[in-house]
Amino acid sequence: xxxxxxxxxxxxxxxxxxxxxxxxxxxxxxxxxxxxxxxxxxxxxxxxxxxxxxxxxxxxxxxxxxxxxxxxxxxxxxxxxxxxxxxxxxxxxxxxxxxxxxxxxxxxxxxxxxxxxxxxxxxxxxxxxxxxxxxxxxxxxxxxxxxxxxxxxxxxxxxxxxxxxxxxxxxxxxxxxxxxxxxxxxxxxxxxxxxxxxxxxxxxxxxxxxxxxxxxxxxxxxxxxxxxx
Amino acid sequence: xxxxxxxxxxxxxxxxxxxxxxxxxxxxxxxxxxxxxxxxxxxxxxxxxxxxxxxxxxxxxxxxxxxxxxxxxxxxxxxxxxxxxxxxxxxxxxxxxxxxxxxxxxxxxxxxxxxxxxxxxxxxxxxxxxxxxxxxxxxxxxxxxxxxxxxxxxxxxxxxxxxxxxxxxxxxxxxxxxxxxxxxxxxxxxxxxxxxxxxxxxxxxxxxxxxxxxxxxxxxxxxxxxxxxxxxxxxxxxxxxxxxxxxxxxxxxxxxxxxxxxxxxxxxxxxxxxxxxxxxxxxxxxxxxxxxxxxxxxxxxxxxxxxxxxxxxxxxxxxxxxxxxxxxxxxxxxxxxxxxxxxxxxxxxxxxxxxxxxxxxxxxxxxxxxxxxxxxxxxxxxxxxxxxxx
Amino acid sequence: xxxxxxxxxxxxxxxxxxxxxxxxxxxxxxxxxxxxxxxxxxxxxxxxxxxxxxxxxxxxxxxxxxxxxxxxxxxxxxxxxxxxxxxxxxxxxxxxxxxxxxxxxxxxxxxxxxxxxxxxxxxxxxxxxxxxxxxxxxxxxxxxxxxxxxxxxxxxxxxxxxxxxxxxxxxxxxxxxxxxxxxxxxxxxxxxxxxxxxxxxxxxxxxxxxxxxxxxxxxxxxxxxxxxxxxxxxxxxxxxxxxxxxxxxxxxxxxxxxxxxxxxxxxxxxxxxxxxxxxxxxxxxxxxxxxxxxxxxxxxxxxxxxxxxxxxxxxxxxxxxxxxxxxxxxxxxxxxxxxxxx
Numbered sequence: 001x002x003x004x005x006x007x008x009x010x011x012x013x014x015x016x017x018x019x020x021x022x023x024x025x026x027x028x029x030x031x032x033x034x035x036x037x038x039x040x041x042x043x044x045x046x047x048x049x050x051x052x053x054x055x056x057x058x059x060x061x062x063x064x065x066x067x068x069x070x071x072x073x074x075x076x077x078x079x080x081x082x083x084x085x086x087x088x089x090x091x092x093x094x095x096x097x098x099x100x101x102x103x104x105x106x107x108x109x110x111x112x113x114x115x116x117x118x119x120x121x122x123x124x125x126x127x128x129x130x131x132x133x134x135x136x137x138x139x140x141x142x143x144x145x146x147x148x149x150x151x152x153x154x155x156x157x158x159x160x161x162x163x164x165x166x167x168x169x170x171x172x173x174x175x176x177x178x179x180x181x182x183x184x185x186x187x188x189x190x191x192x193x194x195x196x197x198x199x200x201x202x203x204x205x206x207x208x209x210x211x212x213x214x215x216x217x218x219x220x221x222x223x224x225x226x227x228x229x
Numbered sequence: 230x231x232x233x234x235x236x237x238x239x240x241x242x243x244x245x246x247x248x249x250x251x252x253x254x255x256x257x258x259x260x261x262x263x264x265x266x267x268x269x270x271x272x273x274x275x276x277x278x279x280x281x282x283x284x285x286x287x288x289x290x291x292x293x294x295x296x297x298x299x300x301x302x303x304x305x306x307x308x309x310x311x312x313x314x315x316x317x318x319x320x321x322x323x324x325x326x327x328x329x330x331x332x333x334x335x336x337x338x339x340x341x342x343x344x345x346x347x348x349x350x351x352x353x354x355x356x357x358x359x360x361x362x363x364x365x366x367x368x369x370x371x372x373x374x375x376x377x378x379x380x381x382x383x384x385x386x387x388x389x390x391x392x393x394x395x396x397x398x399x400x401x402x403x404x405x406x407x408x409x410x411x412x413x414x415x416x417x418x419x420x421x422x423x424x425x426x427x428x429x430x431x432x433x434x435x436x437x438x439x440x441x442x443x444x445x446x447x448x449x450x451x452x453x454x455x456x457x458x459x460x461x462x463x464x465x466x467x468x469x470x471x472x473x474x475x476x477x478x479x480x481x482x483x484x485x486x487x488x489x490x491x492x493x494x495x496x497x498x499x500x501x502x503x504x505x506x507x508x509x510x511x512x513x514x515x516x517x518x519x520x521x522x523x524x525x526x527x528x529x530x531x532x533x534x535x536x537x538x539x540x541x542x543x544x545x546x547x548x549x550x551x552x553x554x555x556x557x558x559x560x561x562x563x564x565x566x567x568x569x570x571x572x573x574x575x576x577x578x579x580x581x582x583x584x585x586x587x588x589x590x591x592x593x594x595x596x597x598x599x600x601x602x603x604x605x606x607x608x609x610x611x612x613x614x615x616x617x618x619x
Numbered sequence: 620x621x622x623x624x625x626x627x628x629x630x631x632x633x634x635x636x637x638x639x640x641x642x643x644x645x646x647x648x649x650x651x652x653x654x655x656x657x658x659x660x661x662x663x664x665x666x667x668x669x670x671x672x673x674x675x676x677x678x679x680x681x682x683x684x685x686x687x688x689x690x691x692x693x694x695x696x697x698x699x700x701x702x703x704x705x706x707x708x709x710x711x712x713x714x715x716x717x718x719x720x721x722x723x724x725x726x727x728x729x730x731x732x733x734x735x736x737x738x739x740x741x742x743x744x745x746x747x748x749x750x751x752x753x754x755x756x757x758x759x760x761x762x763x764x765x766x767x768x769x770x771x772x773x774x775x776x777x778x779x780x781x782x783x784x785x786x787x788x789x790x791x792x793x794x795x796x797x798x799x800x801x802x803x804x805x806x807x808x809x810x811x812x813x814x815x816x817x818x819x820x821x822x823x824x825x826x827x828x829x830x831x832x833x834x835x836x837x838x839x840x841x842x843x844x845x846x847x848x849x850x851x852x853x854x855x856x857x858x859x860x861x862x863x864x865x866x867x868x869x870x871x872x873x874x875x876x877x878x879x880x881x882x883x884x885x886x887x888x889x890x891x892x893x894x895x896x897x898x899x900x901x902x903x904x905x906x907x908x909x910x911x912x913x914x915x916x917x918x919x920x921x922x923x924x925x926x927x928x929x930x931x932x933x934x935x936x937x938x939x940x941x942x943x944x945x946x947x948x949x950x951x952x953x954x955x956x957x958x959x960x961x
Contacts, residue, residue, distance in 0.1 A: 046487070047337070047552075048552075048553055050551075072461070072464045072465065073464045073467065073469075074464070074465060074466065074467040074586075075467060075555075075562070075564070075581060076467070076564075076566075076579065076581040076586075078566070078579040078581075080568060080577050080579075081577070085305070106549075106570060108549070108550070108551045108568055109550065109551045119566065119579065121553065121566070121581075125464055125473075125478050125480050128480065128485040128486065130553075132553060132566075151465050151466075151467070152462075152465050152466050152589075152590075152593065153465060153466035153467035153468075153586055153589055153590075155589065156585065156586075156589045164301075177294075178293060178294060179293060179294035179297040179618065180294060180297070181294075188299060188302055189301060189302055193302075195302060195303070195306060198306060260759060262759050262760075263759075268851060269847050269848050269851060284763070284932060371928060372848060373848045374848070374928035374929060375839050375840065375842060375846065375848065375927070375928045375929030376839070376926070376927055376928035376929075377663075377839075377925065378659075378662060378663050378925050378926060381663035381664060381665060382663070382664065385664050385665075441926075442928070445927065445928060447840050447927055447928045447929070447930055448928050450930070450931075450934055451928060451929075451930070451931060451934075599931060599932070599933070600763070600849055600850075601843070601846070601849050601929075601931045601932065602931070603849075604848050604849050
């Protein structure tokens with residue numbers, strides 16, 4: 001297969017283990033630079049890399065990634081609320097679950113310790129390898145150092161996180177709402193923020209499965225039975 | 230990193246100088262101009278608060294949120310197959326392309342892969358939505374610069390692509406056609422021939438628009454050297470897609486990432502432009518439409534036979550895990566960070582849209598430009614409001 | 620066919636007043652329908668209005684009816700008097716321009732000895748109306764549109780005047796009737812078959828005049844005062860209903876007026892070579908010939924309008940001061956030298 005374009009690096013043409021090595025190396029380099037601040041890391045072979053850093057090293061990690069690892073492309077910055085939703089999925093049949101406790105949260109890749117986690121992704125424009133950075137935020141102090149001086153694109157992302165999760169960023173020049181009206185109360189993307197439309201009228205349900213192409217007979221009855229509800 | 234061209238440097242120095250001049254020399258009282266939310270140039274409800282000195286912009290600050298629909302929250306109460314209905318409406322012109330990265334992420338978590346035929350058809354549709362999207366841009370840029378005729382040609386010829394979409398999916402704007410594990414339906418009879426004909430028409434449109442607009446001296450004087458974005462700055466702001474390639478960064482996710490989709494079987498060129506100005510962004514997108522038609526032409530010849538749907542369970546439960554998949558959408562890099570907890574629906578989805586980052590550079594790039602250039606730069610950065618506000 | 624000579628003074632005065640009104644409204648309507656509705660649509664591969672009347676020919680009536688029904692809105696902070704006055708200023712200017720244009724040997728509204736001078740003076744009054752509209756609207760877009768219009772008019776009045784000077788030198792008169800008759804009786808190297816329309820000798824002047832006209836009329840590529848993608852509608856942003864209609868008529872009527880002026884100065888005016896009509900017949904045929912030539916010039920104006928993107932304000936000034944004015948000065952020099960030589 002011939003390629004006309006001028007890029008020298010095409011990761012897909014290399015066998016998978018080599019890519020692993022590249023990602024491992026990247027994570028290792030970050031670990032060397034940050035020392036103990038790297039809490040946990042995970043590399044999915046051929047897919048992606050995750051690194052969880054300590055809150056104190058959040059901005060240092062960004063600077064190291066940009067200046068020393070060549071991850072100069074700022075993809076996004078966001079956050080995750082790991083609290084299970086107290087409202088279930090708001091379907092007809094699902095009774096409201098018991099109020100969840102923050103004691104036993106089920107964190108994803110690269111683990112976690114607290115309810116809120118920052119999540120960011122940086123990519124290298126030359127090797128095209130990316131890294132997902134995570135960072136735990138203590139429940140009593142939802143404040144992180146700003147990235148907007150390292151990656152100017154983080155400015156708006158941080159404003160969005162601030163209004164959606166209530167996480168503030170120390171040193172951010174202009175931390176005001178970006179989407180929501182200025183007097184909006186609450187932080188909509190927190191799991192305990194109710195989705196009001198669902199409170200008013202529950203979702204009709206899950207059963208909207210259509211028969212698979214090619215195998216209509218097996219599913220017909222089940223689908224019809226489901227559709228009647 | 231790519232070397233910065235001389236034109237880029239000049240533009241950059243010009244912007245700095247203009248800013249310095251505005252700050253130091255003039256002590257007149259400025260004027261605040263509110264461009265939007267109801268304004269012909271913002272094609273949507275974007276609002277830009279521009280502080281002016283005469284006709285020169287001292288600072289410009291976009292205000293969004295007039296169309297915020299909260300998809301990240303809504304997605305949390307949908308099942309996985311229901312999500313595509315929502316995310317179709319993020320970038321409503323590049324409709325099908327929105328669905329693909331999410332479906333790919335779900336498939337990655339489920340460790341399944343759609344059959345080759347489905348992958349080919351997905352890729353073809355991805356490129357068709359790119360054409361539908363960018364063709365409108367090619368005409369719309371003319372309107373923003375005052376040449377009204379171009380956009381009517383764009384609307385006319387985009388119809389060919391939309392008809393193709395409609396005849397397969399039934400939807401012109403919101404196909405909702407991609408499924409976890411494959412596609413909803415196969416191609417109808419005779420569609421392949423029809424598609425080939427349409428691609429010829431799209432290429433003819435590209436030639437036409439190149440002569441009509443890009444060959445025009447006024448168009449060049451209005452766009453050359455306007456809104457210069459150096460590659461370093463573009464990367465820092467997270468610009469992606471054609472905006473990044475127009476600054477000389479040779480990076481196309483279709484070529485540089487490993488997808489199960491069929492791009493790897495097509496031979497196409499990724500065009501870059503060293504200038505980083507509005508003209509470069511227009512030029513790159515024009516070439517991109519051309520390359521896109523070539524991709525479709527190549528793939529449509531070789532669609533493999535076979536099923537279009539992999540074996541997936543009737544009730545789709547996605548195993549716990551996290552996946553990030555992004556694709557090279559018409560507007561730039563669009564990606565979904567999907568967190569699943571083994572449930573029927575996603576636990577959290579971070580939607581990374583291209584326009585959000587592309588527009589975030591506006592305060593930087595608009596210092597010291599003139600009011601007409603505000604429009605030129607906005608048009609050339611090319612945003613879809615649903616893609617900013619999601 | 621001797622009516623024109625037997626009319627008493629008051630009769631011919633009334634006829635002329637009615638004539639001016641007709642001469643403003645008919646070309647304006649024709650231009651809107653033929654060019655804006657139909658030619659533009661066909662250039663853009665669409666049909667344009669098709670429902671009202673055959674090929675949508677009555678659409679104009681519908682549009683006027685619509686505008687007349689609309690609510691008359693004056694913004695609260697606007698200067699009410701000036702806001703109301705502005706559209707009349709603009710339309711009035713156009714009426715005054717038509718006043719000096721001859722449509723036949725006797726079919727003129729006023730035969731002025733300094734016709735060219737009068738035309739150029741009067742045609743730039745409309746910018747006052749535009750400036751007033753921009754200022755009185757109490758809207759930032761309007762203000763910017765008005766200021767742009769003023770800057771543009773100042774820049775383009777000069778090349779326009781200078782382009783006309785070439786014609787004046789060649790004809791040796793400021794009287795428009797005389798200019799027409801010089802073109803009618805002129806000879807091209809001894810051949811008088813088609814007279815000597817000045818477009819042949821003053822082709823540079825014609826080009827500059829057309830460009831300057833385009834700018835004076837604020838048509839694309841010089842439509843920055845209106846610039847719908849930047850300034851919404853420029854100085855017209857706050858206008859609606861009847862007043863907007865007046866601006867609209869003003870825009871197209873003045874396009875017709877400038878087309879008529881260009882036809883008179885460069886295309887031989889009402890003169891139709893080759894048929895040998897006498898003066899009385901020419902009074903009937905002349906206006907038709909004039910309308911034909913006007914339509915041709917207007918076609919050029921609108922063709923540019925539908926094709927080109929728009930300049931930026933500073934680029935427009937550059938074009939005027941750095942290129943058009945020197946070029947027209949050179950044109951005057953050359954004309955003067957040749958006039959003396961031949």
